[in-house]
Amino acid sequence: MVGIDKKTKEEKKLKDEDLFKVVDSTIDSRTYFNLIQIARRLNIEAYFGAISSGKEARIYPAKTIEGKYYAIKIYYTSTAQSKRAIKKYTEGDIRFKDVKISNTKQLINTWARKEYKNLSKMYQAGVRVPRPIMVYENILVMEFIGENGLRAPLLKELGDEEITEGLYEDLISQIHIMVKRALLVHGDLSEYNVMVFNEKCYIIDVSQAISIDHDEALKLLERDIENINNFFESKGINIKPKEEIILSLISGE
Ligand SMILES: Nc1ncnc2c1ncn2[C@@H]1O[C@H](COP(=O)(O)OP(=O)(O)OP(=O)(O)O)[C@@H](O)[C@H]1O
Ligand SMILES: [Mg+2]
Structure with missing residues (x-):
C-alpha cells in the first residue's frame, strides 16, 4: 500500500511540474502553489513563458x-519588483494618501482584486x-486576446496603414460605454493599453480605473482622451476635439 501511495504522489508531482513549460525565477513558491x-x-x-x-506584473498564456x-x-x-509597483499604486493616487503600506503582499493582492472588479464592471456594462x-x-x-497563445498587437504596435478612422471611432465609443454605462474612468489609457484584435479595440490594464464620482475623474478622463487623440492625430487621423468628446460624455444624453 505504501508503495502505491508513493507512486501516486510522484506521478502527481510530475504532472504539476509538467504544467510549467518554462522555469521562471521571478515566480515565488506561493505563486507556484x-x-x-x-x-x-x-x-x-x-x-x-x-x-x-x-x-506591475507579467502576463503568461x-x-x-x-x-x-487564458491570459x-x-x-x-x-520586494525588489514591487517597489516600482508600489510607487505606481500610491503615487498620485489620493486614495492611498493616508494609508500606511505595512504589508506589501496584501497591497498587491488588493490591486489584483481591484483590476478584477474593474474588469467585471466594464465587461458587464x-x-x-x-x-x-x-x-x-x-x-x-x-480571456486571452489573440489566437493560439499568440497575443494580438497593441495599438502602439500596429502598422500605419492599420490605424484607421474606424479604429479611432471604435475606441472613442468604448470610452463612451466605460464612462456612461460602467461609470468608470480608465486613468492610464494610451496606445500601450489598447490591444487590437479583428480590427476591434480591447481596453486592458484597468487596475487604476476610478469611479466617475472621484475628485480626480475629470482630470484623468481629459488626460486619457488627450493621449488617444495625440496618438491618432500623429498618424494623420481626423480627430474630434477633446472638449467635444468630454461634453458628450458628461452631458445627459
Ligand atoms: N488579456 C490579454 N490577452 C493577451 N495579452 C495580454 C492581455 N492582457 C495583457 N496582455 C499583454 O501583456 C501586456 C501587459 O499587460 P498590462 O498592461 O495589463 O500589464 P502591466 O504590468 O500594467 O504592463 P505595463 O506596466 O507595461 O503597463 C500588454 O501590453 C499586452 O501585450
Ligand atoms: Mg499596461
Whole structure:
C-alpha cells in the first residue's frame, strides 16, 4: 500500500511540474502553489513563458485541456519588483494618501482584486475588455486576446496603414460605454493599453480605473482622451476635439 501511495504522489508531482513549460525565477513558491490550484479549477494543462513584463506584473498564456487560452496576469510580489509597483499604486493616487503600506503582499493582492472588479464592471456594462475569469491572491485570470497563445498587437504596435478612422471611432465609443454605462474612468489609457484584435479595440490594464464620482475623474478622463487623440492625430487621423468628446460624455444624453 505504501508503495502505491508513493507512486501516486510522484506521478502527481510530475504532472504539476509538467504544467510549467518554462522555469521562471521571478515566480515565488506561493505563486507556484496558487497556479497549481488555479490549473485544477480551470482545467489548465500548461502555462507558457511570459509574453510581457510590465511595471506591475507579467502576463503568461495558459492552455486548457480543451485547447482554450487564458491570459494570466501575475502581479509581482518580491520586494525588489514591487517597489516600482508600489510607487505606481500610491503615487498620485489620493486614495492611498493616508494609508500606511505595512504589508506589501496584501497591497498587491488588493490591486489584483481591484483590476478584477474593474474588469467585471466594464465587461458587464458592455465595454470591450478581456472577460474576467477569476482572481486568486496576486493572480488574475482573463480571456486571452489573440489566437493560439499568440497575443494580438497593441495599438502602439500596429502598422500605419492599420490605424484607421474606424479604429479611432471604435475606441472613442468604448470610452463612451466605460464612462456612461460602467461609470468608470480608465486613468492610464494610451496606445500601450489598447490591444487590437479583428480590427476591434480591447481596453486592458484597468487596475487604476476610478469611479466617475472621484475628485480626480475629470482630470484623468481629459488626460486619457488627450493621449488617444495625440496618438491618432500623429498618424494623420481626423480627430474630434477633446472638449467635444468630454461634453458628450458628461452631458445627459
Ligand atoms: N488579456 C490579454 N490577452 C493577451 N495579452 C495580454 C492581455 N492582457 C495583457 N496582455 C499583454 O501583456 C501586456 C501587459 O499587460 P498590462 O498592461 O495589463 O500589464 P502591466 O504590468 O500594467 O504592463 P505595463 O506596466 O507595461 O503597463 C500588454 O501590453 C499586452 O501585450
Ligand atoms: Mg499596461
